[in-house]
Amino acid sequence: ITSGGNSANETLIEAAQQAMALVAKVAGNVSLGVLENTLFSQYDTIEKLSQAIPAPVLGGEPGVVTTATTATIAWRTDKDSNSVIALVPDNVYSISADKNDPYTRLDGDANVKTQTHLVKVTDLKPETTYHYQLRSKADYH
The missing domain is CATH 1.10.287 (Helix Hairpins)
Structure with missing residues:
Protein backbone atom coordinates (compact mmCIF):
# COMPACT_ATOMS: atom_id res chain seq x y z
CA ILE A 1 0.00 0.00 0.00
CA GLN A 51 -13.81 5.19 18.03
CA ALA A 52 -11.15 7.62 16.75
CA ILE A 53 -13.69 9.46 14.61
CA PRO A 54 -15.55 12.22 16.47
CA ALA A 55 -18.67 12.09 14.29
CA PRO A 56 -21.27 9.50 15.29
CA VAL A 57 -22.14 6.83 12.75
CA LEU A 58 -25.80 6.24 11.97
CA GLY A 59 -26.82 2.60 12.32
CA GLY A 60 -29.19 1.52 9.57
CA GLU A 61 -32.22 3.31 8.20
CA PRO A 62 -34.14 5.65 10.48
CA GLY A 63 -37.61 4.56 11.52
CA VAL A 64 -40.30 7.06 10.52
CA VAL A 65 -43.95 7.06 11.64
CA THR A 66 -46.19 9.84 10.31
CA THR A 67 -49.67 11.20 10.84
CA ALA A 68 -51.27 14.09 8.97
CA THR A 69 -49.49 16.65 11.16
CA THR A 70 -46.66 14.81 12.96
CA ALA A 71 -43.63 12.68 12.24
CA THR A 72 -41.76 10.57 14.77
CA ILE A 73 -38.26 9.66 13.68
CA ALA A 74 -36.01 7.16 15.46
CA TRP A 75 -32.39 6.22 14.78
CA ARG A 76 -29.32 4.81 16.47
CA THR A 77 -25.75 6.01 16.57
CA ASP A 78 -22.57 4.24 17.62
CA LYS A 79 -21.72 6.85 20.27
CA ASP A 80 -23.58 9.21 22.54
CA SER A 81 -24.73 12.22 20.54
CA ASN A 82 -27.60 14.68 20.42
CA SER A 83 -30.91 14.23 18.58
CA VAL A 84 -31.82 16.95 16.10
CA ILE A 85 -33.94 16.84 12.94
CA ALA A 86 -33.62 19.56 10.31
CA LEU A 87 -36.55 19.82 7.91
CA VAL A 88 -38.10 21.93 5.21
CA PRO A 89 -41.24 21.65 3.03
CA ASP A 90 -40.52 20.39 -0.48
CA ASN A 91 -41.82 23.59 -2.11
CA VAL A 92 -39.23 25.63 -0.15
CA TYR A 93 -36.31 23.17 -0.38
CA SER A 94 -33.47 24.51 -2.49
CA ILE A 95 -29.77 23.77 -2.59
CA SER A 96 -27.87 26.72 -3.96
CA ALA A 97 -24.40 28.21 -3.66
CA ASP A 98 -25.69 31.27 -1.80
CA LYS A 99 -27.54 29.22 0.84
CA ASN A 100 -25.46 27.03 3.14
CA ASP A 101 -28.36 25.24 4.80
CA PRO A 102 -31.55 24.53 2.85
CA TYR A 103 -33.43 23.49 6.00
CA THR A 104 -35.71 26.00 7.68
CA ARG A 105 -36.63 24.25 10.93
CA LEU A 106 -34.85 22.31 13.68
CA ASP A 107 -36.56 19.96 16.14
CA GLY A 108 -35.14 17.79 18.92
CA ASP A 109 -32.79 18.27 21.84
CA ALA A 110 -29.23 19.41 21.17
CA ASN A 111 -28.26 19.05 24.85
CA VAL A 112 -29.15 15.42 25.66
CA LYS A 113 -26.66 12.77 24.47
CA THR A 114 -27.80 9.22 23.69
CA GLN A 115 -27.22 6.36 21.24
CA THR A 116 -30.95 5.74 20.78
CA HIS A 117 -32.64 8.79 19.29
CA LEU A 118 -36.34 9.66 19.06
CA VAL A 119 -37.65 13.02 17.86
CA LYS A 120 -41.32 13.90 17.42
CA VAL A 121 -41.92 16.69 14.92
CA THR A 122 -45.28 18.41 15.34
CA ASP A 123 -47.29 21.08 13.54
CA LEU A 124 -46.61 19.73 10.05
CA LYS A 125 -48.91 20.75 7.22
CA PRO A 126 -51.16 17.92 5.98
CA GLU A 127 -50.60 16.67 2.43
CA THR A 128 -47.11 18.24 2.39
CA THR A 129 -43.86 16.51 1.48
CA TYR A 130 -40.89 17.38 3.67
CA HIS A 131 -37.16 16.91 3.28
CA TYR A 132 -35.45 16.02 6.54
CA GLN A 133 -31.92 15.49 7.77
CA LEU A 134 -30.76 13.70 10.91
CA ARG A 135 -28.20 15.71 12.85
CA SER A 136 -26.38 13.98 15.68
CA LYS A 137 -23.26 15.54 17.09
CA ALA A 138 -21.01 13.85 19.65
CA ASP A 139 -18.82 15.59 22.17
CA TYR A 140 -15.19 15.87 21.12
CA HIS A 141 -12.71 14.47 23.62
Whole structure:
Protein backbone atom coordinates (compact mmCIF):
# COMPACT_ATOMS: atom_id res chain seq x y z
CA ILE A 1 0.00 0.00 0.00
CA THR A 2 1.46 3.31 -1.02
CA SER A 3 0.55 6.77 0.07
CA GLY A 4 2.12 8.71 -2.80
CA GLY A 5 2.47 11.83 -0.65
CA ASN A 6 -1.21 11.83 0.31
CA SER A 7 -2.52 13.08 3.61
CA ALA A 8 -3.24 10.56 6.36
CA ASN A 9 -6.96 10.71 5.49
CA GLU A 10 -6.34 9.94 1.83
CA THR A 11 -3.93 7.15 2.76
CA LEU A 12 -6.52 5.55 5.04
CA ILE A 13 -9.22 5.77 2.36
CA GLU A 14 -6.87 4.33 -0.27
CA ALA A 15 -5.87 1.46 2.05
CA ALA A 16 -9.51 0.64 2.81
CA GLN A 17 -10.38 0.63 -0.90
CA GLN A 18 -7.43 -1.65 -1.68
CA ALA A 19 -8.44 -4.02 1.12
CA MET A 20 -12.04 -4.16 -0.14
CA ALA A 21 -10.82 -4.81 -3.69
CA LEU A 22 -8.59 -7.66 -2.48
CA VAL A 23 -11.44 -9.28 -0.51
CA ALA A 24 -13.74 -8.99 -3.55
CA LYS A 25 -11.06 -10.53 -5.79
CA VAL A 26 -10.52 -13.65 -3.67
CA ALA A 27 -14.03 -14.03 -2.21
CA GLY A 28 -15.10 -16.56 -4.83
CA ASN A 29 -12.03 -18.72 -4.23
CA VAL A 30 -12.21 -19.19 -0.45
CA SER A 31 -14.59 -21.06 1.81
CA LEU A 32 -17.60 -19.27 3.22
CA GLY A 33 -16.20 -19.77 6.72
CA VAL A 34 -12.94 -18.01 5.86
CA LEU A 35 -14.83 -15.23 4.09
CA GLU A 36 -17.17 -14.80 7.05
CA ASN A 37 -14.28 -14.68 9.55
CA THR A 38 -12.43 -12.18 7.37
CA LEU A 39 -15.48 -9.94 7.09
CA PHE A 40 -16.07 -10.09 10.86
CA SER A 41 -12.42 -9.18 11.40
CA GLN A 42 -12.82 -6.22 9.03
CA TYR A 43 -15.96 -5.17 10.90
CA ASP A 44 -14.05 -5.28 14.20
CA THR A 45 -11.28 -3.16 12.69
CA ILE A 46 -13.78 -0.63 11.36
CA GLU A 47 -15.51 -0.52 14.74
CA LYS A 48 -12.17 0.19 16.48
CA LEU A 49 -11.31 2.89 13.93
CA SER A 50 -14.72 4.49 14.41
CA GLN A 51 -13.81 5.19 18.03
CA ALA A 52 -11.15 7.62 16.75
CA ILE A 53 -13.69 9.46 14.61
CA PRO A 54 -15.55 12.22 16.47
CA ALA A 55 -18.67 12.09 14.29
CA PRO A 56 -21.27 9.50 15.29
CA VAL A 57 -22.14 6.83 12.75
CA LEU A 58 -25.80 6.24 11.97
CA GLY A 59 -26.82 2.60 12.32
CA GLY A 60 -29.19 1.52 9.57
CA GLU A 61 -32.22 3.31 8.20
CA PRO A 62 -34.14 5.65 10.48
CA GLY A 63 -37.61 4.56 11.52
CA VAL A 64 -40.30 7.06 10.52
CA VAL A 65 -43.95 7.06 11.64
CA THR A 66 -46.19 9.84 10.31
CA THR A 67 -49.67 11.20 10.84
CA ALA A 68 -51.27 14.09 8.97
CA THR A 69 -49.49 16.65 11.16
CA THR A 70 -46.66 14.81 12.96
CA ALA A 71 -43.63 12.68 12.24
CA THR A 72 -41.76 10.57 14.77
CA ILE A 73 -38.26 9.66 13.68
CA ALA A 74 -36.01 7.16 15.46
CA TRP A 75 -32.39 6.22 14.78
CA ARG A 76 -29.32 4.81 16.47
CA THR A 77 -25.75 6.01 16.57
CA ASP A 78 -22.57 4.24 17.62
CA LYS A 79 -21.72 6.85 20.27
CA ASP A 80 -23.58 9.21 22.54
CA SER A 81 -24.73 12.22 20.54
CA ASN A 82 -27.60 14.68 20.42
CA SER A 83 -30.91 14.23 18.58
CA VAL A 84 -31.82 16.95 16.10
CA ILE A 85 -33.94 16.84 12.94
CA ALA A 86 -33.62 19.56 10.31
CA LEU A 87 -36.55 19.82 7.91
CA VAL A 88 -38.10 21.93 5.21
CA PRO A 89 -41.24 21.65 3.03
CA ASP A 90 -40.52 20.39 -0.48
CA ASN A 91 -41.82 23.59 -2.11
CA VAL A 92 -39.23 25.63 -0.15
CA TYR A 93 -36.31 23.17 -0.38
CA SER A 94 -33.47 24.51 -2.49
CA ILE A 95 -29.77 23.77 -2.59
CA SER A 96 -27.87 26.72 -3.96
CA ALA A 97 -24.40 28.21 -3.66
CA ASP A 98 -25.69 31.27 -1.80
CA LYS A 99 -27.54 29.22 0.84
CA ASN A 100 -25.46 27.03 3.14
CA ASP A 101 -28.36 25.24 4.80
CA PRO A 102 -31.55 24.53 2.85
CA TYR A 103 -33.43 23.49 6.00
CA THR A 104 -35.71 26.00 7.68
CA ARG A 105 -36.63 24.25 10.93
CA LEU A 106 -34.85 22.31 13.68
CA ASP A 107 -36.56 19.96 16.14
CA GLY A 108 -35.14 17.79 18.92
CA ASP A 109 -32.79 18.27 21.84
CA ALA A 110 -29.23 19.41 21.17
CA ASN A 111 -28.26 19.05 24.85
CA VAL A 112 -29.15 15.42 25.66
CA LYS A 113 -26.66 12.77 24.47
CA THR A 114 -27.80 9.22 23.69
CA GLN A 115 -27.22 6.36 21.24
CA THR A 116 -30.95 5.74 20.78
CA HIS A 117 -32.64 8.79 19.29
CA LEU A 118 -36.34 9.66 19.06
CA VAL A 119 -37.65 13.02 17.86
CA LYS A 120 -41.32 13.90 17.42
CA VAL A 121 -41.92 16.69 14.92
CA THR A 122 -45.28 18.41 15.34
CA ASP A 123 -47.29 21.08 13.54
CA LEU A 124 -46.61 19.73 10.05
CA LYS A 125 -48.91 20.75 7.22
CA PRO A 126 -51.16 17.92 5.98
CA GLU A 127 -50.60 16.67 2.43
CA THR A 128 -47.11 18.24 2.39
CA THR A 129 -43.86 16.51 1.48
CA TYR A 130 -40.89 17.38 3.67
CA HIS A 131 -37.16 16.91 3.28
CA TYR A 132 -35.45 16.02 6.54
CA GLN A 133 -31.92 15.49 7.77
CA LEU A 134 -30.76 13.70 10.91
CA ARG A 135 -28.20 15.71 12.85
CA SER A 136 -26.38 13.98 15.68
CA LYS A 137 -23.26 15.54 17.09
CA ALA A 138 -21.01 13.85 19.65
CA ASP A 139 -18.82 15.59 22.17
CA TYR A 140 -15.19 15.87 21.12
CA HIS A 141 -12.71 14.47 23.62
